[in-house]
Amino acid sequence: MVKRNQGGLWKLAIVLMGVFAIVLSLKTGSFPIPLSEIWQGLLGQSIEHRDILFAYRMPRVLVALASGAVLSLSGFYMQVLIRNPLADPYIMGVTAGAGLGVNLLILGIISVPFVSIFTRPLFAGIGALGSLLLILALGFRTLLYDTYKLLIAGIAVSSICTALIGLLIYLFADSDQLRSIVFWTFGNLNSIQIWGWDAVYIGIAMWAISLGFGLRYGLHLDVMATGELQAGQLGMNIIRMKFFLLLVSTLSVGALVAFTGPIGFVGMMIPHISRGILGPKHHQNLFWGSLTGAVFLTLCDAVSRIIYHPTGIPIGIVTALVGIPFFLYLLFSDSKFLS
Amino acid sequence: MQKKTDFLRIPNPLCFLRLSWNLGWIGIFCFFIGCEGNTSHTSEASEQTKNEARGGKLVAEGDSLPKRIISTAPNITEIIFALGGEAKLVARSQACDFPMEVEQFPIVKTYPELDLEQIAFHKPDIILTTDELFSSEQIARMKSGEIPLYVQSYKSIPQILSGIKEIGEIVGEKVRAANLMDSLQQVVDEFKNVRKGLTIYPKSVLIVGEDPLIIVGGGGYIHELMELAGWSNAFRDKELAYFQSTIEELQWINPDVIFFPAGEESDILERFEQFPLAKKLKAVQTQKVFKIPPDLIYRPGPRAFQGLKEFAKYRRDFIDG
Numbered sequence: 001m002v003k004r005n006q007g008g009l010w011k012l013a014i015v016l017m018g019v020f021a022i023v024l025s026l027k028t029g030s031f032p033i034p035l036s037e038i039w040q041g042l043l044g045q046s047i048e049h050r051d052i053l054f055a056y057r058m059p060r061v062l063v064a065l066a067s068g069a070v071l072s073l074s075g076f077y078m079q080v081l082i083r084n085p086l087a088d089p090y091i092m093g094v095t096a097g098a099g100l101g102v103n104l105l106i107l108g109i110i111s112v113p114f115v116s117i118f119t120r121p122l123f124a125g126i127g128a129l130g131s132l133l134l135i136l137a138l139g140f141r142t143l144l145y146d147t148y149k150l151l152i153a154g155i156a157v158s159s160i161c162t163a164l165i166g167l168l169i170y171l172f173a174d175s176d177q178l179r180s181i182v183f184w185t186f187g188n189l190n191s192i193q194i195w196g197w198d199a200v201y202i203g204i205a206m207w208a209i210s211l212g213f214g215l216r217y218g219l220h221l222d223v224m225a226t227g228e229l230q231a232g233q234l235g236m237n238i239i240r241m242k243f244f245l246l247l248v249s250t251l252s253v254g255a256l257v258a259f260t261g262p263i264g265f266v267g268m269m270i271p272h273i274s275r276g277i278l279g280p281k282h283h284q285n286l287f288w289g290s291l292t293g294a295v296f297l298t299l300c301d302a303v304s305r306i307i308y309h310p311t312g313i314p315i316g317i318v319t320a321l322v323g324i325p326f327f328l329y330l331l332f333s334d335s336k337f338l339s
Numbered sequence: 340m341q342k343k344t345d346f347l348r349i350p351n352p353l354c355f356l357r358l359s360w361n362l363g364w365i366g367i368f369c370f371f372i373g374c375e376g377n378t379s380h381t382s383e384a385s386e387q388t389k390n391e392a393r394g395g396k397l398v399a400e401g402d403s404l405p406k407r408i409i410s411t412a413p414n415i416t417e418i419i420f421a422l423g424g425e426a427k428l429v430a431r432s433q434a435c436d437f438p439m440e441v442e443q444f445p446i447v448k449t450y451p452e453l454d455l456e457q458i459a460f461h462k463p464d465i466i467l468t469t470d471e472l473f474s475s476e477q478i479a480r481m482k483s484g485e486i487p488l489y490v491q492s493y494k495s496i497p498q499i500l501s502g503i504k505e506i507g508e509i510v511g512e513k514v515r516a517a518n519l520m521d522s523l524q525q526v527v528d529e530f531k532n533v534r535k536g537l538t539i540y541p542k543s544v545l546i547v548g549e550d551p552l553i554i555v556g557g558g559g560y561i562h563e564l565m566e567l568a569g570w571s572n573a574f575r576d577k578e579l580a581y582f583q584s585t586i587e588e589l590q591w592i593n594p595d596v597i598f599f600p601a602g603e604e605s606d607i608l609e610r611f612e613q614f615p616l617a618k619k620l621k622a623v624q625t626q627k628v629f630k631i632p633p634d635l636i637y638r639p640g641p642r643a644f645q646g647l648k649e650f651a652k653y654r655r656d657f658i659d660g
Contacts, residue, residue: 030585052590052591055616056587056590057587170451178546179551180548183551189552191551193585193586193616194614194616194617196616268374311551311583
């Protein structure tokens with residue numbers, strides 16, 4: 001009963017914090033828009049601010065929400081897949097693979113005749129998928145049966161991709177490209193203001209795919225979390241499930257990483273907070289956990305822009321600064337979030 | 340339950356890996372921020388170096404003048420050639436590509452790292468460089484060697500002119516340096532007079548980099564070139580020479596004209612039109628996105644004054660419609 005009340009309060013708090021985060025984020029930018037005019041602007045009654053709100057701030061807010069949600073969902077999936085509480089969406093080399101793809105594009109090593117909204121996500125997706133295929137090519141069945149081998153293969157592939165990125169930067173990057181790469185690596189939502197609503201459509205689509213998968217297979221995830229042996233005895237096709245978990249996480253995170261760069265700790269942290277409050281069942285956790293991640297990232301983005309006006313501190317740094325203390329807390333304490 | 344607890348208590352080497360990775364990036368970011376904020380410290384350091392160099396054998400006459408010079412900056416190489424001092428040049432950086440004759444000179448790599456071995460190989464009497472190319476730590480390291488290091492700083496047009504004069508002293512071409520300086524000063528004075536008579540100062544922005552968006556502020560010689568040519572730099576209130584901005588800020592300012600440093604071959608307007616939100620800018624809609632050769636504005640030497648003329652030409656075209 002107490003748990004249920006806690007859960008209800010938490011859900012209410014998330015909704016209220018979500019509204020607060022969205023309003024704060026819409027209010028914050030290169031120049032302040034008064035609260036009273038935000039509503040008028042959104043309704044189209046204030047022409048002066050309507051364009052700024054719809055063209056620049058709203059896409060940023062929505063991509064921040066989608067990124068936070070997708071990272072949280074992938075965190076849930078990876079923690080079930082690897083059976084490790086410190087797993088996050090990047091553990092299987094998704095970021096490094098996506099980073100390799102994006103760097104090939106930024107450095108002009110693979111030239112494209114035209115630039116469109118899909119170019120960067122496409123390269124990031126191919127890179128992320130490539131790293132996943134490389135892991136699976138090392139031994140499909142062995143790796144999917146043996147979680148630890150899968151984890152080690154992920155770390156190894158991630159290291160190879162990181163080394164290749166370093167090599168490419170060292171050999172080919174000029175100062176402008178180096179600046180772009182470094183800022184992308186920090187995790188940054190500023191580039192959303194260049195891509196606008198096109199980035200929002202991709203972000204929302206990834207959120208829908210990832211959440212849809214989770215809600216469809218929530219029970220399977222509950223069973224998998226109790227142990228692979230038990231899941232197998234209940235007739236679950238573990239290999240297929242693991243493959244889908246990898247695929248959904250890789251594609252959804254890979255596509256968003258292309259715009260935002262790697263944003264750490266959301267995927268690791270949010271599942272623990274959500275499970276600590278809502279219990280172990282995935283159905284509830286996936287929905288509310290993704291909302292928690294969405295609100296957290298949007299709030300971090302707004303605060304970063306208030307602290308360092310108007311561009312904001314790169315979001316990856318803000319989430320890491322919040323995440324590292326939490327990470328250490330998890331590491332050195334018997335937190336109830338881990339129980 | 341027991342199983343779950345065991346799984347949660349597995350010692351995890353990943354945590355330390357991830358922690359050090361993130362702390363590393365935070366460190367790099369702080370370094371970037373620090374560099375931006377500490378410009379004055381760097382220029383103080385270089386000012387000190389410059390003064391030391393001035394007080395040493397650099398200003399000496401006759402035989403004690405340096406005979407073997409290494410230039411690590413393209414603008415310095417251009418100044419040396421403009422003054423006819425190339426006979427003393429023994430090596431140049433890989434970025435020095437003007438005038439064409441410079442290709443005959445051996446290269447000393449300065450990027451991604453300064454090749455100190457190559458510098459030692461050429462046995463220079465002096466190394467000429469700028470405070471924008473090297474960090475104060477690198478400058479201090481180079482200074483600790485036996486070879487004199489001469490560091491120039493170019494924050495304004497008068498500093499470019501005095502830089503030409505000082506290099507003239509180093510290469511032993513004082514008279515030519517004075518003549519060049521006078522002719523360039525004359526160009527500046529003419530533009531100043533023309534500007535006084537203008538009534539319209541169209542709002543312009545010079546974008547240095549797209550991602551992240553880096554724009555020329557009011558704190559450097561490029562700003563001065565733009566303003567002298569009759570433009571009004573929309574970001575003149577920013578104290579830095581360059582600063583990071585947002586597309587929202589750019590939209591709010593909504594300049595009449597956008598300058599973008601790019602070569603002849605690239606189609607700048609097409610590049611801008613590919614970004615959905617950039618299409619909303621007035622300058623993009625009216626097709627007033629102009630490219631300006633990067634070498635004419637990024638190299639504070641004689642060719643920067645050609646850049647000034649380019650800015651003025653675009654202004655005339657803009658006013659004439």
